[in-house]
Amino acid sequence: MRAAVLSRHDLDGLTVAETAVPTPGTGEVLVRVDTVGVNQLDLNVIAGTGPGAQAQLPRILGIDPAGEIVAVGAGVDPERVGQAVVVKPNIACGVCAHCQAGDEADCPRQTVVGVHRDGGAAEFVVTPARNAMDRRGLDAAQATAVVHSASIVINAVRTVALTAGERVLITGAGGTLGRAAVAIALARGADVVAASRRALTALGEEQIIQAPDAAALGSAVSGGEGFDVVLDVSGHAPTLRAGISALRWGGRAVFCAASVDSDLRIDARDFYLRRKRLAGVASARYDDVAEALALAAAGALPSLVGSRYAFDDVATAYRDFPRKGEGKVIVDVR
Incomplete structure (x- = not known):
């Protein structure tokens, strides 16, 4: 063969x-x-x-x-x-x-x-x-x-117990896992914000943020109402950090992409005091x-x-x- x-x-x-x-x-x-x-x-x-x-x-x-x-x-x-x-x-x-x-x-x-x-x-x-x-x-x-791709997203959604009505930020939404994540989160009844470095076509009623880098994403999501869940499939540690920073009290972050930038830095005090959680899903x-x-x-x-x-x-x-x-x-x- x-x-x-x-x-x-x-x-x-x-x-x-x-x-x-x-x-x-x-x-x-x-x-x-x-x-x-x-x-x-x-x-x-x-x-x-x-x-x-x-x-x-x-x-x-x-x-x-x-x-x-x-x-x-x-x-x-x-x-x-x-x-x-x-x-x-x-x-x-x-x-x-x-x-x-x-x-x-x-x-x-x-x-x-x-x-x-x-x-x-x-x-x-x-x-x-x-x-x-x-x-x-x-x-x-x-x-x-x-x-x-889609199976990992389903595992990630289950891991953070995403429920209808929760506000979820999906980073890396333009890739294969990201498109699956947007569709699956919408099907779960979540309020979805999809973030990508490039322009996207909406799959449903999600809000789309086009941010060329992690700094732009951080500016776009800071100071607002925050998110219950961040689902990161970007594989980019600074992007994941921006998402974690935007979590509400008790918010959950999950990432399911092999990071191309593994140096993840977070505000440990904010993470601790605001009861945030972080999980990795690889299969x-x-x-x-x-x-x-x-x-x-x-x-x-x-x-x-x-x-x-x-x-x-x-x-x-x-x-x-x-x-x-x-x-x-x-x-x-x-």
């Missing part, structure tokens, strides 16, 4: 090469891949930094493939062959206290497709059967765009993924599909990724 194999930690070390088709083991399925997304985590693997440093090279990239089950391993219902699926990237251990409580997103021993094991930027990928989730009628590109539960796919299938989410690349151009897709606009960058494998 053809696969995007990373042999050293730079883009020149990424080639589309012929490799053996993997065989599903016990509890696993073999998926013939149609699409896979381009993600910040892929860039971390390519650079050998952050969570990507855990990848042992050579490694096939791709955390969120979608396709069709073509074979199953022992212990898997053979009737799953032919099922259209998308792969949940984070694989929970299944035995720790978090997993036993149904909170697989916080499993401390979870592994990730395309990082700890070969991923889906290939014609075929093997994954645990539980992680190959029914696409619910979505086409492959839509499912790839939703499976990780999703299995039921979060199921909910995200159901919302997309019901038309409750905007299209999250952005630029598309042929498989032979996968290295170009990774190279272009930081400069792309709205939507998930999709690689068409088949």
